[in-house]
Amino acid sequence: MFRSYFIIAWRNLIKSKGYSLINIGGLAIGMAVAILIGLWIYDELSYNKYHKNYDSIAQVMQKQSFNGEQSTQISLPRPLEFELRNKYGNNFKHIVMSFWEGDHILSVGDIKISSTGRFMQAGAPEMLSLKMIKGTWAGLKDPSSIMLSASVAKALFGDKDPMDKMMRINNRMDVKVTGVYEDLPYNTEFKNVKFLSSWDLWMANNDWMKNARDKWGNNSFLIYVQIQPNTTFESVSEKIKMSKQQNVDAEDKKFNYEIFLNPMSRWHLYSEWKNGVNVGGRIQFVWMFGLIGLFVLLLACINFMNLSTARSEKRAREVGVRKAIGSMRYQLISQFLSESFLVVVLAFVLAVIIVATSLSWFNELSDKRITMPLANPYFWLISLVFIIITSLLSGSYPALYLSSFNPVKVLKGTFRVGRFASLPRQILVVLQFTVSIALICGTIIVYRQIQHAKNRPVGYDRNSLLMIQIKSPDLAVKSTIINSELKNSGVAVEVAKSGSPLTGVWSNNGGFDWPDKDPNKVGEFATIWITHDYGKTVGWQIKEGRDFSKEFATDSIGPEPDSTIAYSIILNETAIKYMGLKNPVNTIIDWDGYPLKIVGVVKDIVMESPFQPVRQTIYLVNYSAADSWINIKINPNLSAGQALAKIDAIFKKLVPAVPFDYKFADTEYGLKFAAEERIGKLASVFAVLAIFISCLGLFGLASFIAEKRTKEIGIRKVLGATVYNLWKMLSVDFVVLVIISCCIAVPVAYYFLHGWLQKYEYRIEISWWIFVLAILSALLITLLTVSYQAIKAALANPVQSLRTE
Incomplete structure (x- = not known):
């Protein structure tokens, strides 16, 4: 029986090639989008699950109150480690101190590479369940050890066994290879960690870390933990909640510190915090794309339902004959569902x-490393369920509708589909275009929000600005010589050093007081350590006062500042507003007993997120603290290729042990838009596909209606109707449906997009013209889609259509 169903279904597909192509093609595109989005969602939901201890790993975080609001951060003081070990150690299987992920120079003989890694305590490999190729998880117990990822081991040692071999980090730390682990997958927070080295080694080479042992105010470190099997994150968080608050001095207790655990399961999808409360994160995109995938698949199913029910009169006689010779309704339903199943299977392939x-x-578009799981039996099981659900979704309504025809009326020729028979199809078309118009609005607003941030004044000149991180003492020692050589060669116009990159803030400090300061306001500022020529190099804009100058001895703070001297500082506009200073130049402010004199005010420089307000920032000249980055303003008369070649030659001559590893400021700044741009591009692709699927169904319906009204069109032409009259007659119904869709889509789109924009403090306002543009686009697309069939029918020779009358 089922064999005959499929034979009949195949014959119907072959008989109506045009409609079959629209059905199968539309469903295939809809299913392809659904599969891609499904794979993307699976990758997002499985983030960090590579680590076997996923359910028991957490990052220690803190909340603190500032100026009436609660901030949340991952950076912590070092003494918190000892507090957790000594008082709450029985709640943890591992407590792991970590320094921040960063780029470092790895070298073996003459081979030198720049690689990203971390310095962590010995429990890290076991806690993260690294898959060891060589060595064991205990490799970091040796203070002078390093564990390499397989790719880095290959780059440094080739096919040789790297175990127990000596190598160097940053040309100053000699280490022994104690392990090689499998490269971490792309969907883990530690994906960029290409090596792990000893925490003790990093601390031994950084005196400031040793001095931070008992400083609760130095929040420069990261702490990861693995809790014991017999406890929970909530219970441990409650126990350690006051572990910092009860140890800080009386002055700092006003910050109301709270320590808590943030489970690994929430790192990726729930990473956004506002006023101490988790407000989501990428999970909103998971929901958004999940809904888009569902809607796009639904649009494809609607096409199938519309075309199947629209062509019902052509199959009415077949249903009548089958019922007359004894076919039961469930048999007819089974037949039509089998036809639907065949179409869906072909579409799925x-x-x-x-x-x-x-x-x-x-x-490439989504920044993923997704693979097609063809060897996974679960994929095929899910696919089978997916096919069955899609078959039922797309075929149930046509099956129930077609099987309900009265055989007597059909065979007597008195069967009519009824004046409201097309109403379900019209509702489905409205639903299709509601989704499409909402996606058009979303795409426009996401694009405008990104462009709004890109066009935001950044306060400095990003063009031809090169940044080089100082990773080696060789580079730090010879930075003055490099500066002179770059200028003398003509490759650089200006050169300066800084403690933070132009695209980030690495230092924050509190303890600032100023005249008429509100006692309830916290004096915390982003602190940028620089050299004298920093302003000239980056091209910042002085709004009041002057720039730093070597002519003034007080413009530079030495390693041991004198508390009787008022050293010069420059503030940004936000800092002046934050402090409420009307005449800031020459104002003296206090920093924990050291007087500082404001000599200049610069326009705000966007160093962090371009979607958020600029923080209050202080710039200070200190050559020993400005030791992290070299900033080079390239001669504008040289091309980038020429300049890089000359700079590379200078580096090889002066610091041959250091690889020339550089970053362009404009490129790094552009990366800040990467996540939003990816979301925008994905949304625009899905919007185009949704519109295409809707138009495909519209084209099929228009062609069917034109075919159905062939004789009517012929009569109207004979009676004098023009092509325009006929085109209008065939198009107006579809235009009305699209207008109804617009009335539904606009308020829905506004509601959700307005909510999405609220996450950005620096954002656009939703303008009325966006919705007008979306509406006009939908109408234009509709008219273009319908007009082909309408004009084709209007131009047809009426003699051919009326010949049988």
């Missing part, structure tokens, strides 16, 4: 081919 061929492009 085509969808898999589309996904397989477009996956590399999709990975």
Whole structure:
């Protein structure tokens, strides 16, 4: 029986090639989008699950009150480690101190590479359940040890066994290879960690870390933990909640510190905090794309339902004959569902081919490393369920509708589909275009929000600005010589050093007081250590006062500042507003007993997120503290290639042990938009596909209606109707449906997009013209889609259509 169903279904597909192509093609695109989004969501939901201890790992975080609001941060003081070990150690299987992920120079003989890694305590490899290729998890117990990822081990040692071999980090730390681990997958927070080295080694080479042992105010470190099996994150968080508050001095207790555990399961999808409360994160994109995938698949299913029910009169006689010879309704339903199943299976095969061929492009667009799980039995099981659900979704309504025809009326020729028979199709078309119009609005607003941030004044000149991180003492010692050589060679116009990159803030300090300061206001500022020529190099804009100058001895703070001298500082505009200073130049402020004199005010420089307000910032000249970055303003008369070649030659001559590893300021700044741009591009691609699927269904319906009204069109032409009259007659119904869709889509889109924009403090306002543009676009697309069939029918020879009358 089922064999005959499929034979009949195949014959119907072959008989109506045009409609079959629209059905299968539309469903295939819809299913391909659903599969791609499904793979993307699975990758997001499985983030960090590579680590076997995923359910028991957490990051220690803190909350603190500032100026009436609660901030949340991952940076912590070093003495918290000892507090957790000594008082609460029985709650933890591992407590691991870590320094921040960073780029370092790894060298073996003449081979030197720049690689990203971390310095962590010995329990890290076991806690993270690294898959060891050589060595064991205990490798970091040796204070002078390093564990390499497989790719870095290959780059440094080739095919040789790296175990127990000596190498160097940053040309100053000699270490022994004690382990090689499998490269971490792309969907883990530690994906960029290409080596792990000893925490004790890093501390031994940084005196400031030793001095931070008992400083509760120095929040410069990271702490990861693994809790014991017999406890929970909530119970441990409650126990350690006051572990910092009860140890800080009386002055700092006003910050109301709270320590808590943030489980690994929430790091990726729930990473945003506002006023001490978790407000989500990427989980909103998981929901958004999940809904988009569902809607796009629904649009494809709607096409199938619309075309199947629209062509019902052509199959009415077949249903009547079958019922007359004894077919039961459930048999007719089974037949029509089998036809639906065949279409969905063919569409699924085509969808898999589309996904397989477009996956590399999709990975590049979404910054993923997704693979097609063809060898995974769960994939095929889910696919089977997916096919069955889609078959039922797309085929149930046509099956129930077609099987309900009265055989007597059909065979007597008195069957009519009824004046409201097309109402369900019209509702489905409205639903299709509601989704499409909402996606058009979303795409426009996401694009405008990104452009709004990109066009934001950054306060400095990013063009031809090169940043080089000082990773080695060789580079730090010879930075003055490099400065002179770069200028003398003509490759650089200006050169300066800084303690933070231009695209980030690495230092924050409190303890500032100023005249008429509100006692309830916290004096905390982003603190940028620089050299004299920093302003000239980056091209900042002085708004009041002057720039730093070597002519003034007080413009530079030495390693041991004199508390009787008022050293010069420059503040940004936000800092002046924050402090409420009307005449800031020459104002003396106090920093924990050291007087500082404001000599200048610069326009705000966007160093962090371009979507958020600039923080209050202080710039100070200190050559020993400005030891992290070299900033080079390239001669504008040289091309980037020429300049890089000359700088590379200078570095090889002066610091041959240090690889020339550079970053362009404009490129690094552009990376700040990467996440939003990816979301915008994905949304725009899905919007285009949704509109295409909707138009595909619209095209099929228009062609069917034109075919159905062939004789009517012929009569109207004979009676004098023009092409325009006929085009208007066939198009107006679809235009009305699209207008109804617009009325529904606009308020829905506004509600959700307005909510999305609230996460950005620096954001656009939703303008009315965006919705007008979306509406006009939808109407234009509709008219273009329908007009082909309408004009084709209007231009047809009426003699041909009326010949049988």
